Amino acid sequence: MIPVAEGLAQCGGARWFDLADRVTGVVRRVFLWVPPGEAPAEGWPSLLMTDGNAVIGTAVDAMRAQAFYPTGTNLGWGVLIAVGYPTDDAYDPFRRSWDLGPPPGASYPPFWPDTPEVRTGGGAEMARFLLEDLRDFLSTRVALDPAHAGLFGHSFGGLFALWLLFTRPDAFTHWIAASPAITWENSFLLTHRDGFDPAGRRLVVLLSAGEWEGDDLAPFQRAAPDAERRLAEKATTRTIAAAQEMAAHLAALGLAVRYETYAGETHMSVLPVAVNRALHCVFALGAPQ
DSSP states (O other): OOOSEEEEOSSTTOEEEEEEOTTTOOEEEEEEEOOSSOOOTTOEEEEEESSHHHHHHHHHHHHHHHTTOHHHHOBOOOEEEEEEOSSSSSOOHHHHHHHHSOSSOOEEOOSSTTSOOEEOOOHHHHHHIIIIIIHHHHHTTOOEEEEEEEEEEETHHHHHHHHHHHHOTTSOSEEEEESOOTTHHHHTHHHHHHTOOOTTOOOEEEEEEEGGGSSSOOGGGTTSTTHHHHHHHHHHHOHHHHHHHHHHHHHHTTOEEEEEEETTOOTTTTHHHHHHHHHHHHHBSSSOO
8 A cells, every 4th residue: 555645753753654545535644653673573562543643742752751661661662553634733623523433423513614514424434444454554564463452542532442342342452442422422332332242352441531521620611601511511421420331341241441530631631641541551561461
């Protein structure tokens, strides 16, 4: 698979590649960072992240700062892969809504005036790109260990990660869903969860949320004009409670599951913390995998 374009990202030696989807032709930007030195005989462990533009810099810096000092951090080297879009912005809200929204999806008003309606439901298209197109591309660039591969997603990305866990549990060994939008579109994800059978697979799952994703607002939000609206949304989204309930359900199925709450963080500020914790989930040394 030949990139449409490629270049050096401004984050610790990562490179980016614009790949055209073999089926739809749409272009996604793939960021790739490979550790120094020779790959292990079995290939590098890896972490694939959604919302690539927003997370790749944090992930690379966290890896570079910690993996050099394993006795103080317990973090080993691994390959970082992040999938985003050909933009200099942290997000492409329109594209990510489609890619990270599992089917069947729905249509919503435009984000901005004179722009198209927002659609969800393209998760199967995104999954095929990740598991076929991207893996074929990566096989020509870096040696990866298929028996040690993680997927990270935040918010909509967390929803996507859980949906893919339930529909393709063979795709990854480590699954990290930070602040997952479990109750999105009338909690349709729970139907997939209830039909999920891990079939004896040894899977590691990390669910998490920020402290201020529960029933209360962050201190700086409490006196804001939109405080009442935010509280009403929290009652519907139930981010912390839904993630805790999901963790309990998956643990009962025999998966290696844990849930973490990150102090002082909101739905958006939690992202750097969650990225770092994802690295430790996948690349920790001397811990059960």
